[in-house]
Amino acid sequence: METRELRYFVAVAEELHFGRAAERLGMAQPPLSRAVRQLERRLGATLFDRNSRGVTLTEAGAVLLREGRAALDAVDAAERRTRRAANGPAGLVLVAKAGASSELLPKLLDAYAAEPGAVPVDVLLCGVGQQEGLLRDGRADVGLLHLPFDSAAGLDVERLTTEGQVAILPAGHPLTGRRTLTMAEVAAIPGMPMPRWPGRDGTYPDGPGPEVRDHAQLLQLIGLGRAAAVLPESCRPMLGPDLATVPVPDAPRVTTVIAWPPHSRSLALAGLIRTATRL
Amino acid sequence: METRELRYFVAVAEELHFGRAAERLGMAQPPLSRAVRQLERRLGATLFDRNSRGVTLTEAGAVLLREGRAALDAVDAAERRTRRAANGPAGLVLVAKAGASSELLPKLLDAYAAEPGAVPVDVLLCGVGQQEGLLRDGRADVGLLHLPFDSAAGLDVERLTTEGQVAILPAGHPLTGRRTLTMAEVAAIPGMPMPRWPGRDGTYPDGPGPEVRDHAQLLQLIGLGRAAAVLPESCRPMLGPDLATVPVPDAPRVTTVIAWPPHSRSLALAGLIRTATRL
DNA sequence: CCGCGTCGATACCTCACGGGTATCGGTGAT
DNA sequence: ATCACCGATACCCGTGAGGTATCGACGCGG
Known part of the structure; x- marks a missing residue:
């Protein structure tokens, strides 16, 4: 064929x-x-x-x-x-979701750059659900994924961190007084439906919420009081003063993994992965 | 291209x-x-x-x-x-190393055959290290691998069992009296070098031991007093009376996993995997 | 130092096949 | 009944994949 x-x-x-x-x-x-x-x-x-x-x-x-x-x-x-391989003598392309892993990513890049024998790392920020494609068709060498949202099918992974999720609400919303919320409560806030993320094929499921493509877009919508969302705890530092968070204990815990295509474990890639797992 | x-x-x-x-x-x-x-x-x-x-x-x-x-x-x-897919309306090909998982495999096949909606499963027994290739190029749909010997790179896996390893010696050998052995001791038995397994490319590493391709061959060599080996515990039931085992606590523990190519999770395959994880 | 063998590159030919245009046949909508 | 739509068929043309013959560079033995 x-x-x-x-x-x-x-x-x-x-x-x-x-x-x-x-x-x-x-x-x-x-x-x-x-x-x-x-x-x-x-x-x-x-x-x-x-x-x-x-x-x-x-x-x-x-x-x-x-x-x-x-x-x-x-x-x-x-x-x-x-x-x-023919042009540049190396360099790695790391792909991450725009707006996610905002603490981990700079730490990883700094730590790796300090390693002996480190190669330049290009960072490619993409929308939700595009990382796997970029890794599989060679546009990226390594990526940060968030299980269970992203699928690591066909990729090799190493676990990095696991964290709970928090609800993101506009500051001053009545529910921000609560110690915790449930998924059901967040989903049922009147006038603030949960956003819809694109599926693997780039299309959106049907439903009431707004269609969002990345985190910046989502946070803006929440600030406008048009949506509520549940995101990993680590997004807290990048929230402005107009947003508040409440833990959601019954939300699935999110595991951040570093992932790469199998059979492509170059020396440089191995170094980056080692650095990541040691953080 | x-x-x-x-x-x-x-x-x-x-x-x-x-x-x-x-x-x-x-x-x-x-x-x-x-x-x-x-x-x-x-x-x-x-x-x-x-x-x-x-x-x-x-x-x-x-x-x-x-x-x-x-x-x-x-x-x-x-x-x-x-x-x-065009010819037979389904059926699965399961690949396993000849001589390995001799207890798990029949249990799995029986349990799956008893499931409602089970499809015929062809079993393909192969030499060491050939499973990954068979899975990747479509000759097999699902396989039993043994980590860390086999590499699951590029395959999706579910853990099934983990077990320790035992040294296999000819019955009557002086060391069979020992309660345990170390890897170093087994490797150093005079006149009975550890066998060499083929690498992923089918070639053998250099060294003193005999070249072996499957378990039957290996057990025969041990019975002849020409080699010693360290194998997972589960191989015990298939040993003849001419062989004895001694636990080797410092050998790496072996994890048996069921593995399949990503993106090919058919209904039948999902059923088999579910059955396997429930055993 | 000179043939000679080896091995990849070049020159040139041929024809199969990939791609184009024109047209047909079948089917659902009006 | 007519028309529009859509995939299949018929037929033509040019590219390019594959063949044979030969060259040029290099290593080696006498």
Whole structure:
């Protein structure tokens, strides 16, 4: 199977429409139809049900979509990492969620920079749920993830810290007088619904809350009294005076891990991981 | 990057010889040379140092070899799993080291078969260190690994059991009278060196001990008085009367885990994993 | 010092196949 | 009944993958 065929298939599987997929791929529709049919013949598997009026994925097609995306990511990662290895003599790209781990991250970077043999570390801040993709397709070498929010599937990890969560409320809100709150109480505050985070595919679940992409955005909304949220304790130092926190003991505890793609444990990466676990 | 180019590169990188690589690929040498050069141009990276009289990998080439193998495995896995999904309506392939987990494995299979909605499970017994490859390229869906011997890099795992290790000696050997032994003592028994296991690339490290590939082979050698070994406790029930065991408290404890490729958690696989963790 | 063998690169040819345009056939909506 | 939509088919063309023949550089034995 060639990556070209795989890319064609994934495009069609995502669009569920040969014409649009062809447009996205910058080609005409007939050769795309032909290529997909040829792939089906070679695999001996029907990938799409063509119900004249759109297409749908078969079971085998769903498998190939899942596995094929992972394979394409791996190919992209190989290409990117090779390019990087050829140009700069090293350097690491560390990815973290914008606004998270605001204490841990500078500590880690300082501690690592002080190590003998440390290489330059580029920090890549991204939105929620994008880290895994960046790690898997080679745009980043190592990342800070927060379990159970992020999934570490397919990545190697080391535990760093575990912490409880707190509710974030506008200063002066009646509930800020409470010693603790429950998840149910926070979720039920009138007029301040819990925000909705994007899923792994970048789309938002349905619901009443505002759609948020990163922490800055969320904190602003809370300051405006338009939302309430539950976040890890470590976000406290970065809150302005307009926000208050109340512990939420029944919220799941959050584990911060350092994660990296398997089989890519370079010397520099190993040093960074060692530094992180010693903090 | 096309998989074809990647396969060509990997062949040359493994042979370090364009002629032999071309032969292995079933093609002539000139087009292979040209394809590799073109890949280098497209990547903007020199992959080989052509020192007239053989070739050697550059740093970037080493990166691409490592990452490219993983990528090719992922592509193969996608292809294999799609074919399987298209033909049989399911079934799982479970891989285990021949001779290991001899108690756990039948228990797991029986318990799973009794579950509602269980699918047929094919058991694939393999040599030491081959499980990861089989899982990564899609020939197997799930496996039993033994940490820290096997590496679970790039696989999702659930812990099943942890156990200590025992020395395996021929019955009647003077040391069988001891209550415990240390690793050092077992390694130093005259005339009975510790065996050498193959590494991840299938080659054996240098040393005095015999080369072994699976447990049956090893136990036979011990019975002949040609080797001593340290193995997990759970191997005891499968030893014949000609072998004796002595605990080795300072040997690393062995954790048996059930492992599967990430992103491939089918319903059937989830059931098997759930059954395993409940044992 | 000179052939000779080895090995990757180059030159050149051929044809398969990837991609384009034009068009068809089937189906649901109006 | 007609039309719009969408994937499949027919057919053409140019690129490029792969083949053969040969070159150029280097190491080695006589």
